[in-house]
Amino acid sequence: MGINSKPVVFAVLSAAVILVGTVVTVFVPLFMPSTQPASPYVKPYTAVELEGRDIYMREGCNNCHTQTVRPLRTEVLRYGEYSKPEEFAYDRPFLWGSRRTGPDLARIGGKYPDSWHYSHMESPQRLFQKSNMPPYGWMAMNRLDISNSFRKTSILKYGYSESDVKNQIDEYRATVTSDSYPSKESRDKITPPELRKDLTEMDAMVAYLQKLGRDVKNMEAAK
Ligand code: HEC
Numbered sequence: 001m002g003i004n005s006k007p008v009v010f011a012v013l014s015a016a017v018i019l020v021g022t023v024v025t026v027f028v029p030l031f032m033p034s035t036q037p038a039s040p041y042v043k044p045y046t047a048v049e050l051e052g053r054d055i056y057m058r059e060g061c062n063n064c065h066t067q068t069v070r071p072l073r074t075e076v077l078r079y080g081e082y083s084k085p086e087e088f089a090y091d092r093p094f095l096w097g098s099r100r101t102g103p104d105l106a107r108i109g110g111k112y113p114d115s116w117h118y119s120h121m122e123s124p125q126r127l128f129q130k131s132n133m134p135p136y137g138w139m140a141m142n143r144l145d146i147s148n149s150f151r152k153t154s155i156l157k158y159g160y161s162e163s164d165v166k167n168q169i170d171e172y173r174a175t176v177t178s179d180s181y182p183s184k185e186s187r188d189k190i191t192p193p194e195l196r197k198d199l200t201e202m203d204a205m206v207a208y209l210q211k212l213g214r215d216v217k218n219m220e221a222a223k
Contacts, residue, residue: 045090047169048199051144079104080217102131113183137190140203143200
C-alpha cells in the first residue's frame, strides 16, 4: 500500500511540498538583498521628472511604449544596453508595458535633444508621416501642477526635503526659460507666450523622457 492509495494524505503532503517550494523560490528571494541591488549610479527622479512620469501614466503612453530592453541581440542593437533590475529601483509602479506599438523608450534619454521632443510631441506625423502616435502639443498649454510634488517624492521615499523639491523645480524652470536654452526656439513655438516663463506639462514630459536610461548611459560612458 503506497501513498497513492491514501488520497487525503497525498493531498496534504503535496500541498505542503508546494507551499515550501513557493516560500523558498518566491518569498525568500523577496527579502534577499541580492535581488534588490542598490546601485549608486541609479538616481531617483527629480520632482519635475516625477511629474512628467505621472503625466506619462495619465496619458497612457505605456499602452504603446514599453520601457524595458530584453537581453536579446536584436533589442540591444536597436535600443542599447539591456535593462538591469536596479534601474527600476525608483519606479513605482513600473512601466515595463507589454505592447510595442511604438518603440521601447527605456533608452530614450539623451538620444535626441529637447527640441526634437518638443516638435515630435507636437506632431509625430511631421517627423514620421505614418506614425500613429497622437499629437500632444496641448500639453504645452497646461501649466504644470506642482502643488503635490513634495508629497509625491516623500511618499516614494526619495529623501528630498521640501526645499530640495522647490530648488529642483526652480532650477528646471530657470533652465528651460533661459534665453540660452538650446531648445528655446522649439519650446517657444508650442508654448503660449503667457506660459513661456513657467513650467508646462510638456516641459515635465521632456524632462522625464530625457531621464530614461540616462543613468545607465552615464555609467557605460564612465567605464
Ligand atoms: C497609439 C500609440 C502611441 C501612443 C499612445 C504614444 N505613442 Fe509615442 N510613438 C508611437 C509610434 C508608432 C512611434 C514611432 C513613430 C514616431 O516616432 O512617431 C512613437 C515614437 C515615440 C518616441 C520616439 C522614439 C524613438 O526612439 O524615436 C517618443 C519619445 C514617444 N513616442 C513618446 C511618447 C509619449 C511621451 C507618449 C504619451 C504622451 C506617447 N509616445 C504615446 C506610438 C504611440
